[in-house]
Amino acid sequence: MQMATQGSGDCSPRHELDRLSQSSVIDAGPATQGELAGLAAIAEREIPGVNASTELVQVLRADPESIFSFRRAGKLVGGIAFLYFNSTGHDALLRDTIDLKNPDRAYLAGPHENVAAIYVWALAGYGRAVMGLGSVAAHLRSPRFAEADYYARPSSKDGRELLIALGFRPIPRFQPDLWCYQRLWHRQQGFPAFEHSIWSGIDARH
Secondary structure, eight states: OOEESOOOOOOOOOOOOGGGGOOSOOOOEEEGGGGHHHHHHHHHSSTTTOOOOOHHHHHHHTTTTEEEEEEETEEEEEEEEEEEEEHHHHHHHHOOOOOOTOOOOGGGGGGGGGSEEEEEEEEEGGGGGGGGHHHHHTTTTTTTTTTTTEEEOOOSSSHHHHHHHHOOOOOOOOTTTOOEOOOOHHHHHOOTTTTHHHHHHHHOOO
């Protein structure tokens, strides 16, 4: 997970991602085509060495729900980008057999297909932009995403601290640097943590 947020101390440790409140300060929602250039500029300024390939940009643009913008008083202050995997892509992620810079389209859920795994590709923003995560989490509780756990690979201390704050935990059984947030209702239903997915057949570090 490529991640950079300035002054984002509003997210204190041990928040529950699926219970985050929506912010009245930061408006967050699916990015528009007109915002993509601005989001790319923020990422390039805030994340050292960020390198979104042309192919990945095309993948993100192909699914209008894969990039979210954070806005404050109408001004773009950041955003977050995801890759949405189908069950085949989910298994490939866990087995570390997928190129996250240029993922095979066969691994990605189509725009109208239910998602098996949500991978946090990048997060960047200014000030209180991270408060927009509450609205993003609300969107990702909708039926298309509700059965998908989140995955990420923190590439910085800040990224790791944010994952811890949101309830992610490492799953070294699969990969030493892969972290997972198991959906709250999966835990309540007693699903074996991280086991149900791999046998079903989240700044990404480049």
